[in-house]
Amino acid sequence: MRLLPRFRDRWLLRRIPPASSVRLNQRRIFIMPTSVGLAFMVALLLMLLTAINYQNSLAYGLTFLLGSLYLVTILHTWRNLAGLVLQAGGTTAAFVGEQALLRVRLESRGRAYQAVALGWPASGLRLVDVPAGGTVEVELSLATSRRGWLRPGRVRVESRFPLGLLVAWSWIDLELAALVYPQPSIAERPQGDSAPETEDEGTLARGAGVDDYQGLRAWQPGDPRRRLHWKAYSRGQGLLVKDFASLLGNDPMLDFDGFEGDTEQRLSMLCHWVVELSEKQQPFALRLPAGVLGPDSGESHRDACLRALALHGLDEERGV
Amino acid sequence: MSAKPGIPRNSLIWLLVAQVLVILPHLTHLPVWIIGLWLGCASWRVQIFRMRARYPRSWLKALLMIGAGFGVYFSRGSLVGLEAGVVLLIAAFILKLVEMSTRRDALVLIFLGFFAVVTSYLFEDSLLAGLYSLLPVTALLAAMIGLQQSSLVTRPWPTVRLAGSLLLQAVPLMLVLFLFFPRLPPLWSLPQAADRGVTGLADHMAPGDIARLGRSAELAFRVSFEGEIPSRDQLYWRAVTFERFDGRRWSQSYASHLPQAPEWQAVGEPLGYSVVMQPSGQPWLFALDVAQVAPGQAQLMTDFHLQRRQPVNQPLMYQVTSWLDARREAVSAPESLGRALQLPERGNPRSRAWAAELRRTAQEPQAMVDALLKHFNRQPYHYTLEPPPVGDDIVDDFLFETRSGFCAHYAGAMTFVLRAAGIPARVVAGYQGGELNPAGNYLSVHQFDAHAWVEYWVAERGWVSVDPTFQVAPERVEQGLEQALARERSFLADQPMSLLRYRDIGWVNALRLRWDSLNYGWQRWVLNYQGEQQAQALQRWFGKLDGQALGLALVAVLALLTAVLALVLFKPWRRETDPQQRLFKRFEQLLGRHGVRRNRGEGARSFADRAAIMLPEQAPAILAFVRLYETQRYAEQAAVADDLSRALRQLRRALPWRFPRPRERS
Numbered sequence: 001m002r003l004l005p006r007f008r009d010r011w012l013l014r015r016i017p018p019a020s021s022v023r024l025n026q027r028r029i030f031i032m033p034t035s036v037g038l039a040f041m042v043a044l045l046l047m048l049l050t051a052i053n054y055q056n057s058l059a060y061g062l063t064f065l066l067g068s069l070y071l072v073t074i075l076h077t078w079r080n081l082a083g084l085v086l087q088a089g090g091t092t093a094a095f096v097g098e099q100a101l102l103r104v105r106l107e108s109r110g111r112a113y114q115a116v117a118l119g120w121p122a123s124g125l126r127l128v129d130v131p132a133g134g135t136v137e138v139e140l141s142l143a144t145s146r147r148g149w150l151r152p153g154r155v156r157v158e159s160r161f162p163l164g165l166l167v168a169w170s171w172i173d174l175e176l177a178a179l180v181y182p183q184p185s186i187a188e189r190p191q192g193d194s195a196p197e198t199e200d201e202g203t204l205a206r207g208a209g210v211d212d213y214q215g216l217r218a219w220q221p222g223d224p225r226r227r228l229h230w231k232a233y234s235r236g237q238g239l240l241v242k243d244f245a246s247l248l249g250n251d252p253m254l255d256f257d258g259f260e261g262d263t264e265q266r267l268s269m270l271c272h273w274v275v276e277l278s279e280k281q282q283p284f285a286l287r288l289p290a291g292v293l294g295p296d297s298g299e300s301h302r303d304a305c306l307r308a309l310a311l312h313g314l315d316e317e318r319g320v
Numbered sequence: 321m322s323a324k325p326g327i328p329r330n331s332l333i334w335l336l337v338a339q340v341l342v343i344l345p346h347l348t349h350l351p352v353w354i355i356g357l358w359l360g361c362a363s364w365r366v367q368i369f370r371m372r373a374r375y376p377r378s379w380l381k382a383l384l385m386i387g388a389g390f391g392v393y394f395s396r397g398s399l400v401g402l403e404a405g406v407v408l409l410i411a412a413f414i415l416k417l418v419e420m421s422t423r424r425d426a427l428v429l430i431f432l433g434f435f436a437v438v439t440s441y442l443f444e445d446s447l448l449a450g451l452y453s454l455l456p457v458t459a460l461l462a463a464m465i466g467l468q469q470s471s472l473v474t475r476p477w478p479t480v481r482l483a484g485s486l487l488l489q490a491v492p493l494m495l496v497l498f499l500f501f502p503r504l505p506p507l508w509s510l511p512q513a514a515d516r517g518v519t520g521l522a523d524h525m526a527p528g529d530i531a532r533l534g535r536s537a538e539l540a541f542r543v544s545f546e547g548e549i550p551s552r553d554q555l556y557w558r559a560v561t562f563e564r565f566d567g568r569r570w571s572q573s574y575a576s577h578l579p580q581a582p583e584w585q586a587v588g589e590p591l592g593y594s595v596v597m598q599p600s601g602q603p604w605l606f607a608l609d610v611a612q613v614a615p616g617q618a619q620l621m622t623d624f625h626l627q628r629r630q631p632v633n634q635p636l637m638y639q640v641t642s643w644l645d646a647r648r649e650a651v652s653a654p655e656s657l658g659r660a661l662q663l664p665e666r667g668n669p670r671s672r673a674w675a676a677e678l679r680r681t682a683q684e685p686q687a688m689v690d691a692l693l694k695h696f697n698r699q700p701y702h703y704t705l706e707p708p709p710v711g712d713d714i715v716d717d718f719l720f721e722t723r724s725g726f727c728a729h730y731a732g733a734m735t736f737v738l739r740a741a742g743i744p745a746r747v748v749a750g751y752q753g754g755e756l757n758p759a760g761n762y763l764s765v766h767q768f769d770a771h772a773w774v775e776y777w778v779a780e781r782g783w784v785s786v787d788p789t790f791q792v793a794p795e796r797v798e799q800g801l802e803q804a805l806a807r808e809r810s811f812l813a814d815q816p817m818s819l820l821r822y823r824d825i826g827w828v829n830a831l832r833l834r835w836d837s838l839n840y841g842w843q844r845w846v847l848n849y850q851g852e853q854q855a856q857a858l859q860r861w862f863g864k865l866d867g868q869a870l871g872l873a874l875v876a877v878l879a880l881l882t883a884v885l886a887l888v889l890f891k892p893w894r895r896e897t898d899p900q901q902r903l904f905k906r907f908e909q910l911l912g913r914h915g916v917r918r919n920r921g922e923g924a925r926s927f928a929d930r931a932a933i934m935l936p937e938q939a940p941a942i943l944a945f946v947r948l949y950e951t952q953r954y955a956e957q958a959a960v961a962d963d964l965s966r967a968l969r970q971l972r973r974a975l976p977w978r979f980p981r982p983r984e985r986s
């Protein structure tokens with residue numbers, strides 16, 4: 001039974017090709033009665049039976065009026081999507097397990113659109129109104145389960161306005177994609193590795209925080225005994241270690257090969273350290289089988305590293 | 321969207337409004353406690369909305385349901401039947417209001433509301449009722465729109481405006497459906513609304529009965545003649561005959577229920593007309609003698625009245641052909657005459673003696689009748705709606721003591737005397753005359769036109785009609801009841817609100833006649849647009865249509881109307897009408913398919929330059945098109961759309977037929 005959805009996808013691909021901006025038109029909008037609409041038809045049938053059995057012209061009249069209303073509502077429901085322009089907005093990257101945010105802009109080039117629902121049925125649709133001639137941005141969130149590019153595929157856009165009797169919808173592929181980083185997992189950084197000396201001495205000298213006392217943190221197996229904070233221990237505060245930034249005097253090197261575990265575990269650990277070191281604004285380098293990044297510090301370095309981790313070993317590495 | 325979305329304020333407001341509007345027309349046939357129930361439930365619901373009260377617990381809901389059931393049983397004596405059913409429906413409609421907490425409940429309530437509007441038509445289907453019902457329907461639709469989650473529907477007025485415009489747009493389609501949708505005969509018989517407050521002739525007549533009708537201004541029926549309207553003294557609308565007299569009241573004999581056609585001969589020109597009668601709750605139809613209607617609609621009974629199988633419980637339209645001068649039962653069956661001679665054993669001795677005395681002086685039946693009529697004419701008899709009370713011998717007391725009475729008194733007394741003298745006679749009850757409506761050229765016959773007269777049998781001539789009231793109050797026949805009672809001022813004394821009382825005021829009367837004509841048109845064209853009427857009307861307008869052609873016509877006209885509506889809604893002519901712009905848009909789309917999309921605000925020239933860089937092989941064609949476009953658009957060169965479209969065609973040919981994969985990664 002996988003055949004049907006695949007057939008549908010191929011059909012949709014031909015009918016509504018992916019694009020970063022899509023204007024909904026008659027080729028792209030489908031319409032069907034909702035369950036409310038079906039209940040309404042049953043009610044109409046009951047009214048018709050009453051009209052027939054009592055030979056009552058007014059009952060016929062009201063039945064026909066409401067039946068015609070149903071037909072008119074088809075046009076109105078359909079019109080409430082027709083001409084709407086959807087554009088892909090920016091996306092926000094997330095770590096595995098977090099919600100990725102994808103933005104879609106809805107633009108009206110004419111009248112207003114009421115109660116347009118947008119999203120993926122699995123994660124729930126968001127309702128928005130688009131003012132006449134205006135633009136609305138919708139932020140869609142999507143759960144993440146694995147690293148790499150999250151391509152949610154076609155977005156469902158639907159409307160039941162004005163009576164809820166019918167639903168007009170479309171599946172559009174806005175080529176939305178969000179980057180999902182590996183889930184950070186805490187691990188001890190292997191000692192003794194440091195970034196290779198670069199010609200740019202200034203960068204290394206800028207490691208101003210060398211031997212700077214950063215604070216205390218809980219002891220973990222593998223922490224050097226030399227740095228245990230005995231005074232705190234004697235006060236009964238448990239085992240604490242004195243944490244020093246750039247203790248080694250060199251920028252640390254986060255080496256894929258230096259960690260243990262399978263690829264995903266290593267990526268997770270690396271991810272943790274990339275975040276950790278970036279927060280301390282400490283320069284670091286990242287070595288992956290594909291190459292070395294850095295040493296460097298700052299937002300863009302962090303993002304580049306996380307991106308490399310997210311896409312490690314995936315054939316989509318080039319990105320979108 | 322949560323699993324059980326609540327009901328928005330706006331929808332609740334419109335639901336409450338709709339409920340009032342739906343229930344109002346039902347009030348005439350609902351027990352009083354329903355109003356109390358509604359007030360209680362509505363205020364409870366408002367308190368729930370304001371978070372001052374909670375939803376009822378299930379035991380309370382069950383208790384309310386059972387209570388409502390008992391209420392219906394005690395006030396209607398049953399839980400089945402139309403009256404009880406409607407009360408139950410309304411009670412459910414009201415109780416659901418309190419229980420309603422989700423959108424789904426609200427929808428159930430709205431559908432119940434639509435159905436309650438339909439049932440209200442079974443009790444009242446006048447033009448006014450039909451127009452009124454648009455109000456609750458609009459309010460119910462507004463409530464339905466209000467259930468949508470949109471910023472528009474948080475405001476009551478735009479919501480109801482949208483509901484109204486949706487309804488208006490549905491009207492043309494509705495008219496087409498109404499005209500063409502085939503009318504089926506009832507699939508199964510249903511209890512009818514008996515509680516319509518029907519007034520009219522009953523199947524028996526005590527002396528005061530018709531006088532009571534004389535006070536009612538209600539409409540009995542309306543008649544449209546095919547040719548000229550006969551003179552007023554010919555308009556004796558027969559309903560029933562009373563052949564049995566028990567000393568106090570006259571009633572129908574068992575024989576008048578026998579479906580046995582009497583013998584009669586047509587004489588003179590037939591008279592064609594159609595009657596639309598109001599519900600009478602009785603099975604007989606009104607017609608002039610001797611009447612013929614379409615078989616199946618009614619049957620001519622042995623006493624010449626028309627009878628249907630079922631009582632007339634809703635307005636009924638029928639075509640009649642009458643022969644006013646027909647000879648009826650010139651050779652009569654002995655049993656028929658025997659019934660027309662029946663008298664009680666005893667009572668009214670003076671009348672019997674007087675009859676015998678008259679019979680001695682007048683041998684021929686005709687002479688006897690003439691003598692009686694002369695007696696009513698000469699003696700001081702008085703025509704009144706308020707006759708003085710009489711004792712046990714009602715005929716004696718009327719003829720010799722009080723000498724004042726209504727048509728029923730005169731007809732009853734005359735029949736009694738004729739029978740006592742051995743002449744077969746019977747009382748005929750029906751209506752006499754009618755009001756001409758010049759606005760629609762038809763007659764309206766009201767309950768106060770109810771009348772009773774006499775027919776007696778003479779060998780070879782058959783049954784002959786005679787009206788003793790004419791001898792006492794000829795203006796009753798010539799002008800109508802109002803003139804006959806001009807001195808008494810008792811005409812419609814009980815109905816101060818009736819517009820008929822203000823006939824003297826010219827514009828009021830004109831307005832009343834116009835309104836009546838409108839209602840008559842409504843009845844003829846709308847209410848009676850069923851089966852036969854529909855087939856006739858469609859045939860008149862479109863010639864012969866069979867079922868298949870009818871279905872096709874219905875679909876075609878519906879499609880056409882929907883298309884027109886779609887045009888009005890979508891306004892495609894508002895799109896690009898400028899040919900150059902249209903071609904430029906096609907140019908843009910063409911390049912867009914090849915991955916070059918024009919940015920917002922990007923000019924034609926810079927867009928084309930960019931495209932030329934991205935599609936170097938087609939650059940000449942692209943630039944050629946844009947150059948031509950620019951010169952036509954901005955250099956005031958004579959616009960030749962052909963050139964431009966040729967340039968576009970060339971570009972299309974220059975572009976590869978297969979375009980690259982749409983998904984391009986940067």
